[in-house]
Amino acid sequence: MDLTAIAWYAAICGALSALAPVFGGRTTRIIVGAAVGIIAASLFPLAKTMMGY
Numbered sequence: 124m125d126l127t128a129i130a131w132y133a134a135i136c137g138a139l140s141a142l143a144p145v146f147g148g149r150t151t152r153i154i155v156g157a158a159v160g161i162i163a164a165s166l167f168p169l170a171k172t173m174m175g176y
Contacts, residue, residue, distance in 0.1 A: 129168070131160075133161045136163070138156070140153060140159070143156075172173045
């Protein structure tokens, strides 16, 4: 598992979610966005393997 990719996805998703106007306070949005990024980066290698890449 590439920790750099996980950190990158977490940073990008956290930053993008900070700009989302609907979901709670800014801190909550950043935390949720970072969690989504971590999950996405963690599952991406598995998805690639399942697709045969």
